[in-house]
Amino acid sequence: MFADRAKIIIKSGKGGNGHVSFRREKYVPNGGPDGGDGGRGGNIIFQVDKGMNTLSNYRYKHKFAAQNGEDGGKKNCHGKNGDDLILKVPEGTVIKDVESGKVIADMSGKNQSQIILNGGKGGLGNQHFATSTMQAPKYAQPGQEALEIEVLLELKVIADVGLVGFPNVGKSTLLSRVTKAQPKIANYHFTTLQPNLGVVDLEEGRGFVIADIPGLIEGASKGIGLGHEFLRHIERTRVMIHMVDAASVEGREPISDIHAINRELEAYNPMLLEKPQVIAANKIDAIYDENNHIIEQLKNEFEPEGIKVFPVSAVSGKGLKDLMYYVSTLLSNMDDEPIVYEPEFDPSLHFFKDEPYTICRGDDGAFVVEGPKIDKMLGYTNIDSERGFLFFQKYLKEQGILKELEEMGIVDGDTVRMYGHEFDYYK
Numbered sequence: 001m002f003a004d005r006a007k008i009i010i011k012s013g014k015g016g017n018g019h020v021s022f023r024r025e026k027y028v029p030n031g032g033p034d035g036g037d038g039g040r041g042g043n044i045i046f047q048v049d050k051g052m053n054t055l056s057n058y059r060y061k062h063k064f065a066a067q068n069g070e071d072g073g074k075k076n077c078h079g080k081n082g083d084d085l086i087l088k089v090p091e092g093t094v095i096k097d098v099e100s101g102k103v104i105a106d107m108s109g110k111n112q113s114q115i116i117l118n119g120g121k122g123g124l125g126n127q128h129f130a131t132s133t134m135q136a137p138k139y140a141q142p143g144q145e146a147l148e149i150e151v152l153l154e155l156k157v158i159a160d161v162g163l164v165g166f167p168n169v170g171k172s173t174l175l176s177r178v179t180k181a182q183p184k185i186a187n188y189h190f191t192t193l194q195p196n197l198g199v200v201d202l203e204e205g206r207g208f209v210i211a212d213i214p215g216l217i218e219g220a221s222k223g224i225g226l227g228h229e230f231l232r233h234i235e236r237t238r239v240m241i242h243m244v245d246a247a248s249v250e251g252r253e254p255i256s257d258i259h260a261i262n263r264e265l266e267a268y269n270p271m272l273l274e275k276p277q278v279i280a281a282n283k284i285d286a287i288y289d290e291n292n293h294i295i296e297q298l299k300n301e302f303e304p305e306g307i308k309v310f311p312v313s314a315v316s317g318k319g320l321k322d323l324m325y326y327v328s329t330l331l332s333n334m335d336d337e338p339i340v341y342e343p344e345f346d347p348s349l350h351f352f353k354d355e356p357y358t359i360c361r362g363d364d365g366a367f368v369v370e371g372p373k374i375d376k377m378l379g380y381t382n383i384d385s386e387r388g389f390l391f392f393q394k395y396l397k398e399q400g401i402l403k404e405l406e407e408m409g410i411v412d413g414d415t416v417r418m419y420g421h422e423f424d425y426y427k
Helices: 171-178 227-234 254-268 270-274 293-305 320-332 372-380 386-398 401-407
Strands: 005-011 044-048 063-065 085-089 093-097 103-107 113-117 148-155 161-164 196-200 208-212 239-245 277-282 308-311 358-361 367-370 415-418 421-424
Touching: 005 113, 044 093, 044 103, 063 085, 103 113, 113 148, 161 171, 161 227, 171 196, 171 208, 171 320, 208 320, 227 254, 239 254, 239 320, 254 270, 254 293, 277 293, 277 320, 293 308, 308 320, 358 401, 367 372, 367 401, 386 401
Parallel strands: 005 063, 044 085, 161 208, 161 239, 239 277, 277 308, 367 415
Antiparallel strands: 005 148, 044 113, 093 103, 093 148, 196 208, 358 367, 415 421
C-alpha cells in the first residue's frame, strides 16, 4: 500500500533547569552565586527530502522526540542545548493538527525546512537572581516544559498535470510513453497504487511534470476504495487529462466515465472542476472503422464546453505529441506558482491560551504586558522571523490582549513592553 498519510506524535525537548551554587574558593570565603543556566531543548524540524516520494518512514514508528536540554552547572557552566530532531518528508507534505484539522505547515514551494515545535527555553541559574538585598539566592528557574502534539501528515503530490481515469484505461502506459518514468503496468484493476511522476520534455523549455493519479471508482469522494488517498493528489495539479477507453475494450462507456469522475471531483472539492480539462481518448488502435463514431460523440459532448478531445494510442504513441503540446500551451497561459496551503495553526501558541496575564502602565508610559502566558509564549516563539511575528500578532488578537490595550487607550506609536521585548503599536 502506498503510504501517503500518517499520524504521528511529536515532542520537542524540555529546557534544562537552572543551577543553584556558590563560589567556594580558598581565598573567597563569601563567594557569590555562580549557578549556570540550563540548555535549550531541541526543536522538532520538518525538512523536505527530494529523494523521498512516500511517508513510509512513519508507517511503523509513531512517536518522535527531540533531545532535552541539560541542566546548568556550577561555576557559571551553561547546560548543553538539546539536539534538534529533523524529520524528513517528501515535497508536498501537508502537516495538520489532528485535533483541529488545521494546517500547521505545507512543505512545498520555498518552504523546504520549518520548525514545527520549539524546544523549551533553559531555566536561569541562581546568579541571575542576586540583588542588593538578596545576595545569596538559593533558587533557580526550572526549564520550560516540552511541547507535545499529534499531527497528521498528508502527501499531496506536486505536478503540473494530473492524469485521471478509471482503472485499466492506459494511464501508466501513456506516462511511460511521454516521460522516462517506469510505472508498473499490468492488465488488472488497481495495478497502480501510488501516483507516478514523470517529466515531459518538450522543445524550448516547455516541459512539465505529469502525475498518473491511481484509478478512481465511483464513490471515491466518500472514501470508497482508495478514493480519498487518490483524490487529494489532484488538488495541486493545474490541468487534468481525462483518459478513457475509447475502444470500450472492457465494456466501459467513455462519456459516462468522464461524467462519473467529474462528479467524484466535485463531491470531493468543487474547486477541482475549475481546472482546465483535456480528454485523451485512448486505444484508438483497437477501434474498427465502424466504431469511429465514439470519437465524434466525445467531441460533440465535451468540446462545446471547451474540453478538447484527442484520439490517442498510448501503446503506439499516435496522437500523444499533439496532446502534450496542447497541454503545454494551456500551462503557459496559467500562473506557474505552485498551490501552497497557508498555515492556520501554530502549536507553540496553542499551549498557552488559558493562562493569565496582566496589563499595566509603566513609569515611562509604556504598556507592560506580563504573566506566565506571555513569558512562555515568547520562550517558544521566534518573533525575529516573519512567520513567528505574524503568529505572535495573531496570538495577541485571539487572546483579547490587543482589544484590552485599545480599551486602556493605546494609540499608534505607543510602546508595548513584554519581558525585555519592546514594540511600537500600530493598528
